[in-house]
Amino acid sequence: MDAAEFRRRGREMVDYVADYLESIEQRPVYPDVEPGYLRSLIPTEAPLEPESYEEVMKDVERVIMPGITHWHSPRFFAYFPAASSYPAMLADMLCGALGCIGFSWAASPACTELETVMLDWLGKMLQLPEGFLAGTDGHGGGVIQGTASEATLMSLLAARCKALRHFESINPKKSEAEILSQLVAYTSEHAHCSVERAALIGGVKMKKVPTDQTFAVRGEMLQAMVEKDKEAGLIPFYFCATLGTTSSCAFDHIAELGPICNKENMWMHIDAAYAGSAFICPEFRPLLNGIEFADSFNFNPHKWMLVNFDCSAMWVKKRTDIIGAFKVEPLYLKHENQESGLVTDYRHWQIPLGRRFRSLKMWFVFRMYGLKGLQAHVRKQVALAKEFESLVRADKRFEICAEVIMGLVCFRLKGSNELNQKLLKKLTKSREIHLVPCQLSGRFVLRFAVCARTTESRHIQHAWRHITQLTFELLQEPGH
């Protein structure tokens, strides 16, 4: 395909994309396929000779679309939102064309520098303490990671490295393996599964801190565990706090937890993957109070800030902590400006070496929405969640299972877990709306997350009518 054909096909694709998103509501939100459905629909080998573009696009409708879960349908209420906006998609087209791999400053200076400034812009929107920003006298700075999982892992690895160096220096007789076996990390019992996984990868113990009745970690609970572990000869070195847990959007009390971590010389990482976007609104910003005690902080603009996946924003208070942990420097990646002190080589900040020009998406979205537009998006989705909450509360057969603070409503039918499992099964099978469950204090709970950018009040009302209709049918069945 040459540039001339790309101009034609590109226009067609733009229209296909716009058509898809404009008519997405007409598609069942969840696909009706069985595992293995796709293999039989296409050849077993790649073609020897080129095929035409028309043939490929015909197969998009025939092969791909039947197996798509439509995350941007206003009838999608599962997991958490995956951000999507037209400005971000346009920026991604540009990113693909530039196709620069930004592992070092020299590999494409604009790619590195726009990222640093965009993370400063975003940090200011969140009112992060100055020390986290790059364009200040502090020692911090921001980076775009692919996912929150990678941010958590990077923070844990940096903390591990820092702890190892510290304890090796004060106790030179101890082997690294011995210290490693004594290190212990902590996180909420409601933390995302990727936190536990980071500890597995890092080869360190991780303990789950129990939560209060709001599913949040309080200072005293962490303090008690730390005391006990120190007495047993362990070395507490890391705590990952969650602001907005995946199960119920609970908020650990970082203003209580931070001083404990600082006193105990433990790294505090804050994972606000979903909820972080809301902190650009003054009314939600107090939930971030205590950030000043943190060593690193992360949230996903690709969840709730209209920047298409992948774009996970991470800040560290001391860039040397994260850079120093794995600096490996071969000649083919050296460049002239490296030693100037002004230069950021982001490959030292992340697991992969290569990286796309993802800050373009942020730049386009921040400018074309403006801070007010982004705030409006958050507020609208919170209001829709509150609307859904009121509908649930007005129906005595149901109960709300966790305080509704942002765009997530945890609810269930009063009654057994089995009953709620049956309701969810019916919902999934109907393909009219899509939800996933969670577990809260041993109870099977339904999560209703306001996801798509285009979700409106009518979709909330429709979803609730559908849920109550299936509930009515369920309760008619023999045995209920």
Add this chain to the structure above:
Amino acid sequence: MDAAEFRRRGREMVDYVADYLESIEQRPVYPDVEPGYLRSLIPTEAPLEPESYEEVMKDVERVIMPGITHWHSPRFFAYFPAASSYPAMLADMLCGALGCIGFSWAASPACTELETVMLDWLGKMLQLPEGFLAGTDGHGGGVIQGTASEATLMSLLAARCKALRHFESINPKKSEAEILSQLVAYTSEHAHCSVERAALIGGVKMKKVPTDQTFAVRGEMLQAMVEKDKEAGLIPFYFCATLGTTSSCAFDHIAELGPICNKENMWMHIDAAYAGSAFICPEFRPLLNGIEFADSFNFNPHKWMLVNFDCSAMWVKKRTDIIGAFKVEPLYLKHENQESGLVTDYRHWQIPLGRRFRSLKMWFVFRMYGLKGLQAHVRKQVALAKEFESLVRADKRFEICAEVIMGLVCFRLKGSNELNQKLLKKLTKSREIHLVPCQLSGRFVLRFAVCARTTESRHIQHAWRHITQLTFELLQEPGH
């Protein structure tokens, strides 16, 4: 921005992209900016109110383009190629619009299933042993990782987990920490820096195996190190072979190394990040002989197979090895079809949780180029490298520093490292072509990699004229 405006702006962006790529030769390949250049060109904060699209696009030329290293310029000969093609860009637009996050089968079945089949297609193109393919009776399968660094890390972590379990079971009294401290991994002294980094992350020792005069690892060298380490009480558990090293595109002798790894119960991972694409050509396939001994294999279609970044293809012989290493299973990610045995949940195969629908890019590229088109691309670039090699060989002032097997030519001026450093400095400053150096046996060497899809013979000839012109100037300077 609504769908109607996106239709208009999308068309404009398609034209901008086509214009950019059609006229890329007219831009200096390497930017003329100093570190920190960008910050002063844009505001210090995000705007409060939305700005217009025109304003943003105006700034792309004013702010971004001056700081771009143009990886797709036919005058770019640095690092290794970053793949780019129009079909891949079209597929990426579709991927952005679908915006599904494919962490599990249920999160979008098409996303998972197309990936599995595409990795089978690709595996067949490479004539991988059947056991690596998913659609067979074997236990293997493929996955798209973001980068080769992540593939290496995943393989090392899987090997670590396997070794720990094995040695804990045969020696229950030994602690995990003790075993971990005895584990030792190996790789070539010319392996990519990300291999060393994987060991740092995994918390295991890694030793560099010396290479022969072709910069390749031979069986006897590994065997000798393994023997010595076993005598010292260490546990060899992992070897990462390289096919096509970054420095000089050398090929470790996997047919010798594989049997040693198998006999010693060591995991053999093969990193063929750049060279792997060439194995679709029968004349290069013999370099992959010995793959049957490997536990995992990886290469980057996003380097040399016209699939835009990121797309790193990885296969494992036993899927349970990699999945079992970090399986963490919360309720909100469970789904009905999980236990059927037919389903792949790719989140267990990788570091991040979320993932884009990257197999669409492969599907579009494989079909629109056909196997023959992809082979032609590889062959053309190898021929261009050979053309450059002949030019160098015909000039007695220069020497070739490593056998030219694929699209990379390592060369230097006969004389001191300092002389060659000066030549590279002149080349970089001229911004006419872009190269990076490497180190071979203590010598400073220039790497000339054929990169852009649009590189033709005239660009090779031009590059060589430019190099000899600057060489002439350099040798005129006092002191030479």
